[in-house]
Amino acid sequence: MTDRRAFLIVMDSVGIGGAPDAAGFFNDDRPDTGANTVAHIAQTRPLALPHLDALGLGAAIRLASGAVAPGLGAVPQGIWGAATEVSRGKDTPSGHWEIAGVPVPWDWHYFPNTRPAFPAEWSESIARAAGTDGILGNEHASGTEIVARLGAEHLRLGWPICYTSADSVLQIAVHEGVFGLERLYRLCEDVAAMVHPMRVGRVIARPFLGAEGSFARTPNRRDYAIAPPGPTLLDIAQQAGRETHAVGKIGDIFSHRGISQLHKGKSDADLAGHLLALADEARPGSLTFANFVEFDSLYGHRRDVAGYAAALEWFDGVAGALIARLRPGDLAIFTADHGNDPTWGGTDHTRERVPVLGWGYGARAVGKVGFADIGASVAVHLGLPAVGPGRSFL
Numbered sequence: 001m002t003d004r005r006a007f008l009i010v011m012d013s014v015g016i017g018g019a020p021d022a023a024g025f026f027n028d029d030r031p032d033t034g035a036n037t038v039a040h041i042a043q044t045r046p047l048a049l050p051h052l053d054a055l056g057l058g059a060a061i062r063l064a065s066g067a068v069a070p071g072l073g074a075v076p077q078g079i080w081g082a083a084t085e086v087s088r089g090k091d092t093p094s095g096h097w098e099i100a101g102v103p104v105p106w107d108w109h110y111f112p113n114t115r116p117a118f119p120a121e122w123s124e125s126i127a128r129a130a131g132t133d134g135i136l137g138n139e140h141a142s143g144t145e146i147v148a149r150l151g152a153e154h155l156r157l158g159w160p161i162c163y164t165s166a167d168s169v170l171q172i173a174v175h176e177g178v179f180g181l182e183r184l185y186r187l188c189e190d191v192a193a194m195v196h197p198m199r200v201g202r203v204i205a206r207p208f209l210g211a212e213g214s215f216a217r218t219p220n221r222r223d224y225a226i227a228p229p230g231p232t233l234l235d236i237a238q239q240a241g242r243e244t245h246a247v248g249k250i251g252d253i254f255s256h257r258g259i260s261q262l263h264k265g266k267s268d269a270d271l272a273g274h275l276l277a278l279a280d281e282a283r284p285g286s287l288t289f290a291n292f293v294e295f296d297s298l299y300g301h302r303r304d305v306a307g308y309a310a311a312l313e314w315f316d317g318v319a320g321a322l323i324a325r326l327r328p329g330d331l332a333i334f335t336a337d338h339g340n341d342p343t344w345g346g347t348d349h350t351r352e353r354v355p356v357l358g359w360g361y362g363a364r365a366v367g368k369v370g371f372a373d374i375g376a377s378v379a380v381h382l383g384l385p386a387v388g389p390g391r392s393f394l
């Protein structure tokens with residue numbers, strides 16, 4: 001067994017523009033052409049990301065889209081490149097699965113941006129599963145906005161608030177104290193069993209607490225995703241007897257397949273603690289796969305540019321602390337699953353290329369690669385059998 005270890009870290013939604021098919025993806029009917037999460041944030045105020053930029057972030061942005069990102073542009077000292085997605089979805093599972101070697105072979109089911117958004121039989125089945133006389137919402141919405149708008153009615157009627165977005169998702173928001181968390185999870189499991197066969201990618205439990213005017217989502221979100229349609233990097237590592245660590249929502253995204261240890265937290269700060277501890281403790285030959293979600297959930301969807309910038313600068317310190325703990329023979333790759341440009345219209349993800357930044361092989365320009373090449377490279381690094389259609393850039 002190899003002594004080598006791998007740390008694959010997804011900075012959720014940290015896109016760098018330039019997706020060749022962006023015109024086919026939309027926010028409020030406007031194409032994503034030109035969306036560029038990191039460059040547009042940096043053009044609002046220069047970013048100080050010394051560790052990610054030293055690996056090659058500024059150079060990767062220029063490669064992906066030609067954009068200049070103020071504050072970024074050091075001479076790259078790491079593996080650096082930009083990855084393009086082929087799956088026809090700009091969502092989290094599509095991005096992660098393709099990174100792990102399994103591009104999505106089907107078209108997801110999306111709901112029309114109409115009211116109601118769900119077919120009548122589906123709404124009836126959800127209400128039946130919930131034991132209520134109906135559902136609230138039934139539309140495209142931003143999760144915080146719809147809870148502020150319908151939370152009080154939810155408390156009066158007890159009906160779950162159901163909504164969707166440009167992603168293939170069916171989200172269910174309820175008051176954690178009144179409706180109950182376990183009841184919400186059971187409901188989401190039932191609804192997932194019903195809609196996964198229709199290629200709805202995820203049912204998401206969205207519990208909240210508080211009273212009218214001050215409703216706030218709790219950290220008890222849970223995603224019920226369709227299982228990946230083929231063996232992923234995690235499956236192949238586990239089958240080879242390797243320790244596989246899932247940090248954050250990786251477990252949910254991969255339907256808990258191929259994972260030997262889960263490391264969850266209430267915030268990205270908790271997850272950073274887990275990641276740094278794993279840099280000290282993960283075994284030789286192990287794979288650590290992490291997702292940092294707050295860029296996306298707290299700042300991208302909320303179109304909060306200042307918050308996103310601060311989160312990037314905070315995370316850069318985490319990246320520096322991780323690199324300081326790595327050993328000879330380790331590989332760390334920082335990448336992303338899609339974009340979520342906070343300067344863009346709408347509240348949905350944006351179709352973008354993503355950065356590929358790595359530590360462990362010195363300075364190495366890998367150019368424009370595919371998402372699946374990331375998983376293939378990690379497999380080669382770890383001495384695993386080939387994973388998916390990608391080619392190693394190492």
Ligand SMILES: O=P(O)(O)O[C@H]1O[C@H](CO)[C@@H](O)[C@H]1O
Pocket residue numbers: 092141142143144164165166167169171206297301
């Ligand atoms: O607006 P909220 O509830 O955060 O939802 C967002 O989170 C979902 C999952 O990432 C996306 O599809 C988008 O709808």
Ligand SMILES: [Mn+2]
Pocket residue numbers: 012013091092296337338
């Ligand atoms: Mn995501």
Ligand SMILES: [Mn+2]
Pocket residue numbers: 296297301349
């Ligand atoms: Mn998202």
